[in-house]
Amino acid sequence: MRRISGFRIRGWAPAARLATGFAVVLGCLAAGGAVAPLLPVKLPGALVGMVMLAALLAAHRGWVAVAAGEAGALLLRRYALFFVPAGVGVMTSAGALRTAWPAVLAALVVSSLLALAVTGLTMRLLIGLRASVPRAALPAGGGHE
Numbered sequence: 001m002r003r004i005s006g007f008r009i010r011g012w013a014p015a016a017r018l019a020t021g022f023a024v025v026l027g028c029l030a031a032g033g034a035v036a037p038l039l040p041v042k043l044p045g046a047l048v049g050m051v052m053l054a055a056l057l058a059a060h061r062g063w064v065a066v067a068a069g070e071a072g073a074l075l076l077r078r079y080a081l082f083f084v085p086a087g088v089g090v091m092t093s094a095g096a097l098r099t100a101w102p103a104v105l106a107a108l109v110v111s112s113l114l115a116l117a118v119t120g121l122t123m124r125l126l127i128g129l130r131a132s133v134p135r136a137a138l139p140a141g142g143g144h145e
Helices: 014-038 045-059 063-077 081-093 096-134
Strands: 001-006 007-009
Touching: 007 045, 007 096, 014 045, 045 063, 081 096
Parallel strands: none
Antiparallel strands: 001 007
């Protein structure tokens, strides 16, 4: 018997847990795709589904969370395989990239610098907000209990 998130797993076959976990993840993805067009703000369905999955896992700590966690862990262990189609696409488009490499390089540099600047400004804002909060209002362990 093993414990994950304080929930004991007994007698469930690993394949059944993985199938349940993938069903939960794909169900949230499908629900997000169905809900996204109904929202007043234009958001990708995958993003809405990911938020729904996070809310579901935050609210439910039982077997659903365990199954989805194990399915997610399996996907993360095989994460490198998700880059194979992108690599093949780059290799098949090498001719187009050869002619447009200055634009691609400029886009990579500008987007990287922009991401770095936004991250730095966000950190400065968050550190400033944390410094302005009275010490007594902060959790004893710094919020990492």
